[in-house]
Amino acid sequence: MMWIDQRSWGEDDVDQGALKEALRILLQRRRSELSPSDYGFTRHAPQGRRAAGGGLTQPQVDQVLGFGRGTYERLENGRLNNAPEHVLKGVGELFKLNPHEWVWLWRMTWRRDPPYPLHPDTEEEIPGSWLRVLNSIPHAAYITNHRWELVAYNRQFTRIFPGQRIPKNTMEWMLLDRDARTVLGDWKTSWAPLVAPHVWAARAAHPTDAYLADLEQRILADPDAGPIYRDFGPIWVHPDGACRPYNHPDHGPGWMSLHTSSPKTSSTFSTMTMIFDPGEQPPQPLPPLRARYLGA
Known part of the structure; x- marks a missing residue:
């Protein structure tokens, strides 16, 4: 898998707002596809903003993955700088990202391709x-x-x-x-x-x-x-x-x-x-x- 040269795609050259929006669209779309009841949550607990069309709330994602409070919200909104690898992997597996989406997640956060495939069998x-x-x-x-x-x-x-x-x-x-x-x-x-x-x-x-x-x-x-x-x-x-x-x-x-x-x-x-x-x-x-x- 080819790596992006970070020097040729630096923060001064790319609209950071556009990258954050591209990340948010992917994550919200995949979060909305997950049913809270599949993870033992009632419709109203815990409190948190659901993605358009339903799905897990941001705090529920933290609960399911064992993240600290607010971790996923910062990731989805582009405020988790240098997102830890375990956070990206956990989100990728929970959201069942396909290989293209897995690369997208890394490019929108780290500005490079992932160091390994999310699903090795592919x-x-x-x-x-x-x-x-x-x-x-x-x-x-x-x-x-x-x-x-x-x-x-x-x-x-x-x-x-x-x-x-x-x-x-x-x-x-x-x-x-x-x-x-x-x-x-x-x-x-x-x-x-x-x-x-x-x-x-x-x-x-x-x-x-x-x-x-x-x-x-x-x-x-x-x-x-x-x-x-x-x-x-x-x-x-x-x-x-x-x-x-x-x-x-x-x-x-x-x-x-x-x-x-x-x-x-x-x-x-x-x-x-x-x-x-x-x-x-x-x-x-x-x-x-x-x-x-x-x-x-």
């Missing part, structure tokens, strides 16, 4: 229409999750592996599969040392993930990959923009350019497009792209 899925996207790409393309488990791929992707033996896990294939050490040109210097730091970064980001822990142990136990993993070279946390030698099963030696992106639905997924150029020399690099700003 992070394991992306829209099925992504398969149509992959099939529309003329180059090898695939999607993996944060463990590098293969989620979806196109027909061109199958052709970059010997015998079209598609791996279940792309990272495991790159570092541990014997085929990879032939297909990935100059594996010991051009691939493995640049790929190994990705695993370090993933282990740091997901320290309790059992699969990643097991993958790391298998890498360390490998006589070739283990020493590279322990003493990695340049630090890379993603391969976006990399161009490395590749021995294509159908087209022979050449160069594979790697281009990554992340679906907005879930930060745990990554898409990869791989463009193969045959020949001894890598393709000429192109200048960086920037937005063209119109007007003054």
